[in-house]
Amino acid sequence: MKNKKINGYLLAGIIITAFLLLLTVYGAIHTPYSPTAYTGMKFEAPSAAHLFGTDKLGRDIFSRVLKGMGTTLSVALITVIIGAVVGTAVGAVTGYFGGLVDDTLMRINDALTAFPSILMALLVISLLGPERKSSLILALGIVFIPSFARVTRTAFASLRDVNYITSARLMGAGNGRILLLHLLPNTGRVLLPALTIGFNNAVLAEASMSFLRITPLETSLGYMLSEAQGMLATAPWYALSTGLVIALLVFGVGLIGEGLQQRNKEA
Amino acid sequence: MRYTFKRIGLLLITMLLVSFLTFLAFTLVSGDPAQTKLGTEATPERLAALRQEWGLDQPFFTRYFRWLAGFFSGNLGVSYHYSKPVWDLIASKVGVTLCMCLLSFLIITVVSIPLGIWSYRWVGGPFDWLRTAFNQLCMAVPPFFTGMLVSYGFGIVLRMFVPGNVPDLHTNFGAAVKHLFFAAVCIAIPRIAMTIRMMRSTVISEMNKSYVRTAISRGNDRHAVLTRHVLKNSLVSTITFLGQTMAEIIGGSIVVEQVFGIPGLGRFLVASIGYRDYPVVQTIVVLLAFWVVLVGTIADLLNQTIDPRLRLGGKA
């Protein structure tokens, strides 16, 4: 039914995301001003010269947001990929084999869920050295493993004893083959929404870390938003522009997820 | 009953693991409690004296087991930064955070469950896409961004509460709850959207199952089928989801406490990590872990009661 509507979410999501991605790529190559140079007075209101106005050091907020999107996007994407790949592997093993492996890994999983991500970030930075971006990515990646593991584990466990899997096993297919060829494609149903929610959470997590000044990344959207909080009275455009860009970023990806899910359901 | 015991056993194991991980993290994280305490006034002699006083010169396992023994005998240790027993420091903060999280949970449940059921009726309707899009938008706005706007708008412009001054929970419960309400709403908004979305898709997939189609084709009222069968069957996944939400609210509360200046557990945790005040951090982390695992366990046990088939599955 109503294929048009279903593709509507997907289309809208793709348009928004593509637009933001294009801006990010554009920002990586060229920004109207250098994001760190002083190109105006402090706290200039938005104008043709400075689309989003200027910040407390007189830097162009639009250029900074462009750079910030790159930082935030790359951190979120890699984080989700780490979380999804490792999490799915853990979920597959625990869900498929069950027993002691399951019990052990899931306890560690629970422990990781309860472990504060701030402490994890500090830990990874201490171990990897002060190169913030890769440390933060790894730390958040680890933080995201448990949720993916939990989601996929249920999917693998529920498929384990389905007829065609049992027959595949009887026909002599190895565990690895069954996991990869028969089970993995079937977990897409749960993995897909988990991915979009994961991306959502990753953007917010990066922003939170910068916000708490644990691992501030230069020109990240979260860091800029935290700076902007104290300037709501004199420069509301600072908080609004960064906050809305974060929201739009997550919104676009959320719509894609919604669209994909609905299309899957139809199929 | 056996299952309940097993769950409680698993709960304890998880907490042990968390406490061990935290302890391990401390030995690896750079930043020395003694150096942090003494700051730029530190001299090698005073550093050594402090490390000795806190037992940091002992081997790792000695320290861990000493802490563990203390924990089980109700002695949570003394804070490095405040020189006060840990429990005296965090008792009031547990109350504040718990109150805020329960409030937030209440809002989520009260708003999202009726809307979630109701949302089934929108499916295919002319404005369904608009509702779905709005739902997605609510999920996309970060709680601390909402928090900034709310505390500025309601707090400073409208003066409905005073950001940075939370009334005492014991002496002035009503005022404190009113204050925490604003923060709780900020945490709740994206969660409400998620819960509605989850419920909606569960109800839809349940409605498409053959038993429902059969029931309806036999002339049963759609709505009666919905309330009698479908809702009961989607209750399990809703409870699981809400359990998870309850656990995640705590994590989300850390940043929101910072934005609103609420003296809760999350803010205390962040500050104590900053001070490298390990006895405090250790206790808070274990408390949070207890919370996360407890909520999961309760959700599980509830589900067993609703749907005894799950018990036969037997796996944790």
Place this chain on the structure above:
Amino acid sequence: MKKKVLAITLVLALALTLLAGCGKSSAPAAATTTETPTASDAAERPNELSIGVAQDFDSLDPHHATAAGTKEVLFNVFEGLVKPTSEGQLVPAVASDVKVSDDGLTYTFTLRQGVKFHNGDTVDMQDVVFSIDRNRLAEEGGAALIPALGVIEDLSYDDTTLTLKLSEPSLELLSYMTLAIIPADYDQQETAPVGTGPFKFVSREAQDNMVLERFADYWGTPAKLDKVTFRIIENVEGLVMGLQSGALDLVMHLTSNETAQLSTKDFHVEEGSMNLVQALYLNNAVKPFDDVRVRQALCYGVDKQGIIDRAFDGYGIPLGTSMFPSFGKYYDESLTDYYTHDVEKAKELLAEAGYPNGFDMTISVPSNYQPHVDTAEVIKEQLKDIGVNATILPVEWGVWLSDVYGAREYQSTITGLTSDNMTARKLLERFGSQISNNFTNYNNSEYDEILAKAVTSTSDEEQTALYRQLEVNLTENAANVYIQDMADLVAVRNGVEGLTFYPLYVLDVSTLYWAD
């Protein structure tokens, strides 16, 4: 169908009303609290003040407290035999009289009669000796709290006078006699401190607040306010919000960006100085900063006034060495312009040192302190002009203390160094090559020689001259890229007056009052 929809709508509406009602029903309760002292209700305004602080207090035991923010506030609760005035003089406090022998080896203190502790007891000589010994003698298994008191060779006393005999002359001993006098045999100082100051401690909630009340039996000029509440809000955004919302009446240590957020209808801003040396501190032991020409090049390359104008709206006093103006006689103003901003000269020096194309460097900055982060960002831009490519590493404070300050594993860092008593020694001794807190690894034999002479000098004049030589030495050898003594902007609610600035990092609450 429609009926059902209606029913559900009703349920929802009911739920929402309940929630709203929940919020409303608690509103009257809120109204009865005295939480928002706004300028309008001056008539019933209680004679109290709410002050925002960014750092939580640590131990409240005045001898064990180490955080600058704790000492800043405990200044109101405790006093020593002598205490500093806002002019930087030391005046008798718990002692009524101080005599120093001509050879600088004997100090005689007369106990002021009838000084009361907050618990009602009268201060006697036992308390004084206990307090001094607690700092002077090594603790069990540890070191003395104030190693400098080791010069006291002999301590003798009767009921009214205390005599200290020194092993070598020390002009700085009196500064250390500001140490808090506390009751002997009272073991609750950590949590319920008792002193002799104009304010007494009432209560404290970690990460939330500390309450002080006027001490009625204070021996000196009594405080004007009845009660002061310090509220802890770690992030400066939160402090600004607290001022705007009415939760706070006064916040110290703000920058112009923050005070700009406040409406002049409600607040006025008073300007003092932070009394610290903000600089780009260089690790003199690592390449390329082991070469004096490179360090000088950086000094020419950095435009101090440019930083102050760009990041601090022009507030701040440019510095050229490790000393600031409020230290009066020790401060040598002529050193400020020793290196004028000169890109060409900087490039020449770099080329001479073998870096014609500049080099890459890192600047570690404590991430919790925005003014230093802003400074780093401006410096980074300035250094581009001389071909130096700087990367900013924001470091969490605990990591900064252990890795940068403690282990000295860094290239350069921005911080502000301060002194908690009125001695130039505190600021200058740390650059001696054998000193344990010389985190810049400055190593200059001439400096070490002058320092040794200065510390043991018996003549104030000679000592001052020697300290000034040390300052010249630091500037000429470009030990660090000195920037400024930062402005201390204090946001004060209109109607509150009497704020006094000290040359030390203290906030004197006793002079504050509501003008009606």
